Amino acid sequence: MAAPNSQITKPSEPFDIVATYNDLLRSDPDLTMPIAAIEALVLLLTHSPSSTISETLDLLEKSTTHLKKSIPNPIGLSAGTDLFQRYLITTLQRPGQLGPAGDFNAIRAHLLSNSRLFIRRAKESRDKIAGFGRGFVRDGSTVLTNGGSRVVASLLQQAADEKGGPSAVRFRVIYVLSSPKGDIENPTAEPEGMETVRALRAKGVPVATIPESAVAYSLGKADVVIVGAEGVVENGGIVSRMGTYQIGLLAKAMGKPFYVVAESHKFVRVYPLGQYDLPIEQHVIDFKTQEDVDSAKQQQRPTDVPKSPSLNSEFDADSVDFTPPHLISALITDSGVLTPSAVSEELIKIWF
């Protein structure tokens, strides 16, 4: 864990929440963005010398905004920070030893220990989801999925696992792999999801990999679509990797059930009205004339020779789209299988 490292560095330089967050994400491949954000905030609290509640909340507020600003896509992250802030406030409002009247050091110790418990639970939630989701993978069915969602991977693997459940399900998987072309900085990288493909194949699950352009063609052979999500928004829609929306539209058009697998800590208080209403900036559509391309090339040449002048060079592999709730059949979460409209209910329960 990154905790000891940062503890050492702390006296010399001020705590850098952004660096900690990025370190955490890199150090543990199983870590999701909201959890990393919460962990970073917990570390921040361990380091900060704040002694009053308002000071703590203020610090939290500031670092959260800072963190959100410095990360290009803060949707998943804000789910974590919001949740943590909410949890902190409710804990502090509770009467008794840990309430506003109590000893602040005790409160802090309690908070930190509970936060760790929270993080552990969040990691366990993946197994819980796999338990709920198993039923959606039927014997003899074909599942279409995409992306590198760890929850989807764990669900499929558990369904294929003979030891885990009552009996293994025999199913096939069509895996949509996004072209690695977008990832220019790392040309050798294999498409996200290959790891899952290998793991499934190792378990004896027949897996077909298709490019994104073949989704409509292949969907006729699939019985069910299961995707992961970066964030589940208030109206029950999801923010997910680019390409999920089109799969959702196609699944709806073909009448295939479209399930989303997501932990409940990914529920985020955002209400997008459409694709272009997401609280992030991404330049997916970038109009250019030949003139623009040439001038861009000239600017690049002296400094960045290796950068290929590919037309897609601006395309960000991390870009996301929004899948509206009416395309989603159900959300499989650790608090049960929910309809999209039940998400807002869950969110309201957390917030009020």
Add this chain to the structure above:
Amino acid sequence: MATPADPSLNTTSSPPAAPTPAPASEPPAAMEAPSQAQAPKAPKAPKPAKPAKQAPKDKPAASAPADAQGDEKLSPAELKKKAKAEKAARRAREKAEREQGAPGGGQGPNTPAGKKGGSGDAGAPAAGSAAKGQKQIPRRGSAQAVPQAEEVKKKKENKNVAVFGHLYGQQRRNTVAGAGKEVHPAVLALGLQMRDYVVCGSSARCVATLLAFKRVIEAYTTPKGTSLARHLTTHLSHQITYLSTCRPLSISQGNAIRALKLAISSIDPSVPEAQAKTTLCEFIDSFIREKITVADQVIAGSAAQKIKDGDVVVTFAGSSIVKQTLLTAFKQGKKFRVSIIDSRPLFEGKNLARTLANAGLEVQYSLISGLSHAVKDATKVFLGAHAMTSNGRLYSRVGTALVAMSAKERAGGVEIPVIVCCETVKFTDRVALDSIVVNEIADADELVLTQPPHQLTDLPDPAAAAQPEPKKGGKSAPSNPTPESAPKSSDSPLADWRDTPNLQLLNLLYDATPAEYVDMVVTEMGSLPPSAVPIVHRMSTNL
């Protein structure tokens, strides 16, 4: 059906002539509009209809209820005259009226014929005993009405639209006469203001009601032998009954009243009266602040975030919260255009248009008939609400559903998000499947009375004719020039629709927009999908 329909057609076009005081002017008046081409024949055709109409008119002084019948078909200008004559007549027969519970004469005017006939029979014995509760009599036909009403009943058909028959209920109150003596003057005034749409809009009515009730509570003293918690509730319910006879209560009013009654009943009887009254007044103040004033600010703030540069915002009628939202967004420096859709007969959008234009926004104003055009370049729709029902439907000014649907169903385009701004005090646990079961019917005469725009082809008023005469005379020569001697109000071809057979007017106030057409409900508790309305309602009432 063809033959009976013809005279009815004629009669519909003839009415402008019917109420005209000077018969000589009739034929020219009918000729003035080309659409009334058959009008020259009309004066003959409506004759059979006329007696029914004229009958009550001929004997205005004979009996007060007869006046009442006449009033129904008359314009406001004439109504005033009638009222004066009626008043004089009533004074003269004051004694007799007292015996028969005659304030009914004043109340009766708007009672529809069918109802009057029915209730007139029931009213007869009631009027016989003068001791009968005063409040009831005014709304029913008085004893005098009985012979008259029955006579009219034979000739008149029911003017209530059958599908909405259950909504007609009591006729709206026209005057404070006959209100119970318990009703506070502030409430008396408010009732009439609500009836006249001076206080209009769900939130405004809710706030006004609470403020009036605050004055009621301030002026209240507990009678001996009862406790405040017990008696004040019944005292308030007199006020509430009065208000609801002026105009049916809105959902927000109902919710506020429920909260107030709960607060009253939870007052400890041992608390001194002065203190209890202060507590209640504070409760009212904080209710208004929390549920409406601050809530509106929060909603305007979060809804304004949804407005982006370059947006074209379509809104319907005049919602105060939408106005606040648009002004907030404008103050934040956003560049957007507003397209206001309005409708008859209330024209609530006019005020909104003026306010926004004065504030510096770019405003386009059109009536709902121009909706499809306005929706063409729209990017967002903002709507106010009268209520949100538990199945997520939006219950709002009639026409809202049309706007929401055309925004969502716009053919060949990207669908436009429909955003509803609504305080949680307007949430209800009722369910609306359509706008038929629950709705409010306003006076159908509102549809009839319009001020027609000044016509160039009209001859100017004889009084003001002097200067513009040569110009206008030349202009209007090709079309049929007609002396405008008929009063303005009688211009409407529907003016005496009550006497026109086979004609019913319907003036609905609300409609229900299905939840699928609403993308987002902005409340003070956050933005929700319409499906979350019952959850939030449950939570906000439990809090």
